[in-house]
Amino acid sequence: MLRYIYASDLSAYPKLQETMFKDRAHQFHTRLGWDVAVDTRGAERDEYDALNPLYVIWEMRDGSHGGSMRFLPTTGRTMAAEHFAFLADGHPVSNPRIWECTRFCLGRQAGPRVSAALMLGGAEVGLGFNLSHALGVFDARMIRIYRRLGWGPVVLGSCGNGRDRISLGLWEYGQAVRNKLLKTAGLSDELSRHWFLRAFGRDLALTETG
Amino acid sequence: MREKLEAFIERMEQAKSLDDLQAEILGLRDLYDVENLVYHSVNSTGEQYAVLTYKPDWVSHYIEQDYARIDPVVLGCFQRFNPVDWKRLDWSSKSSKSFLKEALDSGVGNQGFSVPIRGPQGQFALFTVNHNCNDDAWARYTEEHVRGLILIAHFINQKALEIEGSDKPRPVRPMSPRETDVLTLLAMGYSRGQAAESLSISEHTLRAYLESARNKLGAMNTTHAVARALSQGLLVI
Structure with missing residues (x-):
């Protein structure tokens, strides 16, 4: 199932938390060889995890991490502005209706539908909070995944060649994209909405009479 | 509405001081046709700046009681960044119920929508519109205005940062x-x-x-x- 959890609330889900940071270490350090910090307990965290980001997480049946991504608003500190400004010609995106998405990670046990479900979670965040786009840095290996899911970015800038090529892109939110992802993920409209509302609250009347 | 909003933004552009800004923010109340409006900013050094239209009695009572500790709007928006209707906050505890009752008795409207803002260098702000009406009317209102409110919140915040920045040196990390x-x-x-x-x-x-x-x-x-x-x-x- 999809979870939407701010970092400050992660400790309420100890297994999910532990396995997410371990899966991130496995994907970004062990498998992709990125220059990321892994602590003695095998968890990968960076300074942006300390800014209370919002995580969208696919939780497996046993309560462990199946996949995740991390959101931060572009009006505050972002990786795109602080590490990848060269991809945007030195003019980082800062817009109240655009949030940055980073650390897109798939768990080792994740089935093929998990990436679609995660992207669906990203779409729910965008539509639920009236965002226009998601901003993200991606490498060549991700292009195939985006293409398969039918939700690709508009590329703002790129650098490098072949497998090492990285790009900065904007994903536009829309209902059509959400419908497509629901289908690919094999999830119903109601269930996906339920998960989102469970995390962010339903409308409750503040006063008895309204 | 669009023309009025553009005129508002144009006047905001001219604001040179926090006093100018305050006058414009208060003017927004008529533009958006709501009873109350709050803009509250905390910068990276902990300095605060607020413009608000609640009754002075309520404001001083709130500060005196240190209600920020239990106010579900503060608890639900501080450190988070998604815009939120007050109905979706957690009002279930006994203390927040009695806080709400006091607030309503002091003229705070029964409907609210808050936009948390993260600025550069750890700056944080909250923009809120507050009103008295039934749930259906409020749902229609937020549906129509949510995007405008998000943009205006950030526009005010940017302007406030700009004015602060020109008044005094930027907050800098101390040199070694x-x-x-x-x-x-x-x-x-x-x-x-x-x-x-x-x-x-x-x-x-x-x-x-x-x-x-x-x-x-x-x-x-x-x-x-x-x-x-x-x-x-x-x-x-």
Whole structure:
């Protein structure tokens, strides 16, 4: 199932938390060889995890991490502005209706539908909070995944060649994209909405009479 | 609405001081046709600035009771960044129920929508519209205005930061003793070589200190960095 959890609330889900940071270490350090910090307990965290980001997480049946991504608003500190400004010609995106998405990670046990479900979670965040786009840095290996899911970015800038090529892109939110992802993920409209509302609250009347 | 909003933004552009800004923010209440409006900013050094239209009695009572500790709007928005209808906050505890009752009795409307804002360098702000009406009317209202409210919230915040920034030096990360040493010697007219020798460091290391000092000061080059440090009273020569 999809979870939407701010970092400050992660400790309420100890297994999910532990396995997410371990899966991130496995994907970004062990498998992709990125220059990321892994602590003695095998968890990968960076300074942006300390800014209370919002995580969208696919939780497996046993309560462990199946996949995740991390959101931060572009009006505050972002990786795109602080590490990848060269991809945007030195003019980082800062817009109240655009949030940055980073650390897109798939768990080792994740089935093929998990990436679609995660992207669906990203779409729910965008539509639920009236965002226009998601901003993200991606490498060549991700292009195939985006293409398969039918939700690709508009590329703002790129650098490098072949497998090492990285790009900065904007994903536009829309209902059509959400419908497509629901289908690919094999999830119903109601269930996906339920998960989102469970995390962010339903409308409750503040006063008895309204 | 669109024309009025554009006119508002144009007047905001002209705002030169926080007083000007306050007048414009208060004017927004009529533009958006709501009973109350709050803009509250906390910058990276903890300084606060607020414009709000609640009754003064309620405001002083709120501060006196330190209600920020239990206010579900503060608890639900501080550290988070998604815009939120007050109905979706957690009002279930006994203390927040009695807080709500007091607030309503003091003229706070029964409907609210808050936009948390994250700015540069850890700055944080909250923009809220508050009104009295039934749930259906409020749902229609937020549906129609949510995007405009998000944009206006950030527009106000940017303007407030701009005015603050022009009033006083930007909040800077403190310079290390070595960085101060390097700038001090350069300000005294030493060459880089002489400065490096006096501090018993290599010229390469000196350049590293200089570069980080320049960054912290937000300066374009060495001369600019020395000038900024001097004007901010960071150097004793």
